[in-house]
Amino acid sequence: AQKITQTQPGMFVQEKEAVTLDCTYDTSDPSYGLFWYKQPSSGEMIFLIYQGSYDQQNATEGRYSLNFQKARKSANLVISASQLGDSAMYFCAMRLTGTYKYIFGTGTRLKVLA
């Protein structure tokens, strides 16, 4: 069965430092997409970054990059130069081509320290 695992319930990082949030996934399907969302304390879900299973290069969006290791089935989110506004819950999600369902992990709460 398809599954997303986020093993870090909470993390701390010093302001201006980089941080990596872990995400592993389980699927035997060759075609899938991986997503990261940010949920600040205000509650909304904000799309951050996407990686396709056939993409040769790691996705990047500003300070966000996705460290995609297909053989290890991992899709870790890297946030560079952390800011106080990065403090939030972060969710990893997967979508299989041809299915209509997105699968979410349980999230990692990140706290950026001044």
Place this chain on the structure above:
Amino acid sequence: NAGVTQTPKFQVLKTGQSMTLQCAQDMNHEYMSWYRQDPGMGLRLIHYSVGAGITDQGEVPNGYNVSRSTTEDFPLRLLSAAPSQTSVYFCASSYSGVQSTDTQYFGPGTRLTVL
């Protein structure tokens, strides 16, 4: 372009009451879905729709009904509210329901408490 909107933002119900959570999108997205978010459990899919007139069950459909009469709207009905339905509910939409590249965009959420 308002994106995905949800009403109400907050709601308190008594056990046994029924209500409808409203969701609308103005992006002409075919795919719409409802999730519930509970502490420590991430987001779980309740129902989804791949177009007007087409709906299907997700992971946790019991106690909820949906319909999709237009592309824009996808209401979620609680038939007889139970305390176990206390949760935050999110509506989301994406361009289509087929491609793994389709990014879902979320509404602001509805916080529901059932007493």
